[in-house]
Amino acid sequence: MTTSPTTAMLARAEWPDPTLDARAVAWWPAGTFDELVARGLLAEVGPAGAAACDACAGDHVEPVRWVREPQLPPRACISCPEFGVVWLDPADLRRWVVRLRTLARLVTGALRASGEVVERVPGRVWKLGTVRASGRSWTGFLAVGLTRPDAAAVIESVPELRSPNALVFVPSAVPASSLWAPDPKPTVLALCDLLAPGTDPFALDRDTFTAALPPGERSKSKGPARTFVAPPGTTWDRVELLVGEHDVRVRAGATVERFGFAEAGFEDGRKRDVPDDVWAVLRVLARLGGALGTGDQITTKGNDLKQKVSTLRERLRALVGLDGDPFHRTPRGRPYRARFAIRSAGAATFPAPPGATWDDVTVTEVEPGILAIAVAVEARGAEYVRGEEDGDPGRWEGTTGARDHQIHYTLADLGLTGPGDTVEPAGEALLELVRGRGRLPRPAGDESLSALGDALARFFRFDGPPLTFDRKRHQWTARFEAASLVPPFDR
Numbered sequence: 506m507t508t509s510p511t512t513a514m515l516a517r518a519e520w521p522d523p524t525l526d527a528r529a530v531a532w533w534p535a536g537t538f539d540e541l542v543a544r545g546l547l548a549e550v551g552p553a554g555a556a557a558c559d560a561c562a563g564d565h566v567e568p569v570r571w572v573r574e575p576q577l578p579p580r581a582c583i584s585c586p587e588f589g590v591v592w593l594d595p596a597d598l599r600r601w602v603v604r605l606r607t608l609a610r611l612v613t614g615a616l617r618a619s620g621e622v623v624e625r626v627p628g629r630v631w632k633l634g635t636v637r638a639s640g641r642s643w644t645g646f647l648a649v650g651l652t653r654p655d656a657a658a659v660i661e662s663v664p665e666l667r668s669p670n671a672l673v674f675v676p677s678a679v680p681a682s683s684l685w686a687p688d689p690k691p692t693v694l695a696l697c698d699l700l701a702p703g704t705d706p707f708a709l710d711r712d713t714f715t716a717a718l719p720p721g722e723r724s725k726s727k728g729p730a731r732t733f734v735a736p737p738g739t740t741w742d743r744v745e746l747l748v749g750e751h752d753v754r755v756r757a758g759a760t761v762e763r764f765g766f767a768e769a770g771f772e773d774g775r776k777r778d779v780p781d782d783v784w785a786v787l788r789v790l791a792r793l794g795g796a797l798g799t800g801d802q803i804t805t806k807g808n809d810l811k812q813k814v815s816t817l818r819e820r821l822r823a824l825v826g827l828d829g830d831p832f833h834r835t836p837r838g839r840p841y842r843a844r845f846a847i848r849s850a851g852a853a854t855f856p857a858p859p860g861a862t863w864d865d866v867t868v869t870e871v872e873p874g875i876l877a878i879a880v881a882v883e884a885r886g887a888e889y890v891r892g893e894e895d896g897d898p899g900r901w902e903g904t905t906g907a908r909d910h911q912i913h914y915t916l917a918d919l920g921l922t923g924p925g926d927t928v929e930p931a932g933e934a935l936l937e938l939v940r941g942r943g944r945l946p947r948p949a950g951d952e953s954l955s956a957l958g959d960a961l962a963r964f965f966r967f968d969g970p971p972l973t974f975d976r977k978r979h980q981w982t983a984r985f986e987a988a989s990l991v992p993p994f995d996r
């Protein structure tokens with residue numbers, strides 16, 4: 506599992522001294538770093554006062570001394586018992602603090618909470634106001650360092666944190682439930698589990714958030730208004746769902762039917778025309794391509810998610826009109842995996858197998874402007890079988906040997922063409938990038954490269970950006986394998 510700059514930043518926010526040094530941010534793409542600074546989540550603080558010596562084989566940390574001479578920029582050094590004065594690059598001593606109050610404010614904004622952010626325990630707990638979600642009113646909090654030894658004392662000083670209505674956001678470390686004993690624990694969610702996929706480095710995903718909340722009091726489901734009529738002999742692995750914001754298209758063989766969320770039996774029991782929290786689970790499942798509870802998306806298969814998946818299972822049986830379990834058997838600690846194919850409606854996305862990262866991707870230009878995209882899957886893996894018809898999402902099927910499976914895409918499939926099939930600058934950049942074997946000498950602020958990064962991030966939905974800027978070589982580098990089989994005179 507790759508770590509994105511934002512998850513690294515959130516992990517650091519839990520520390521007593523939530524600062525990141527130059528080495529910690531060196532691998533971050535410039536765009537992401539600048540965006541986090543622009544949002545006020547990171548602010549530069551004074552340079553490090555001590556540095557490790559890398560001149561000798563010893564492992565010692567020395568205080569940094571600054572040498573200021575007229576007409577020269579300040580220089581920094583440490584002293585080494587073996588080599589004497591060791592000069593340092595002042596840029597390596599820069600540090601940035603994670604601004605927790607800004608984090609609290611951004612969470613409040615993302616959840617459209619009403620009320621002001623109030624710091625309740627300095628540097629540790631902020632009250633975020635009232636959050637309406639899943640048919641309930643919650644009192645939101647941001648708390649950091651709840652896995653530190655003094656966490657019990659911190660909680661003791663804010664009795665509201667123990668209320669069953671408390672919704673406690675932590676940056677990345679969820680404390681053991683024993684922390685709240687003997688009271689029942691409030692709802693605790695880690696922000697790093699709720700980040701929206703895509704290129705915005707700090708956006709919370711509303712569906713993931715709703716799916717992660719405990720199930721609300723549910724009035725008896727009325728069931729679907731009508732049922733899909735599957736062709737005789739249909740099994741779950743022949744069913745495909747295409748999930749939109751407010752509707753779902755069910756397909757089995759040549760039979761296709763569209764249902765609104767209310768018709769499909771997902772209307773909130775208390776409010777008309779509002780989908781309920783199980784709909785959010787279905788939406789997240791679609792976005793993740795049929796696996797739920799993996800790594801950083803809804804990390805824990807807690808009882809809350811279990812209960813919702815069990816409701817989802819019943820509703821899908823009722824909607825599609827099939828018996829049997831729509832999910833594979835899930836061993837403890839493993840993600841839920843749908844037997845049916847499922848994806849989000851809207852822009853095309855690559856159906857990557859769960860756990861795949863940029864490192865597993867190969868993009869090869871096989872004919873001018875036609876790209877074969879392959880994701881290497883582990884030996885006991887899965888093979889993607891592309892659907893035969895237009896709009897058919899295809900599915901992953903289990904395989905025994907290791908095998909790459911390629912799917913061909915045009916630049917239009919990747920969203921890199923404009924009106925009249927004209928190639929966008931980002932599409933040109935992609936072709937140049939694959940023809941340059943994954944390297945493209947362009948300036949750091951190149952707009953078509955950032956548009957390309959956005960398009961690829963949307964298409965693959967992996968963590969972290971697909972392209973990084975190499976400051977030394979002044980070129981962009983792809984995190985995936987790229988090549989072109991098209992001879993230069995045919996391009």
Ligand SMILES: [Zn+2]
Pocket residue numbers: 558559560561562563565584585586587588
């Ligand atoms: Zn030394």
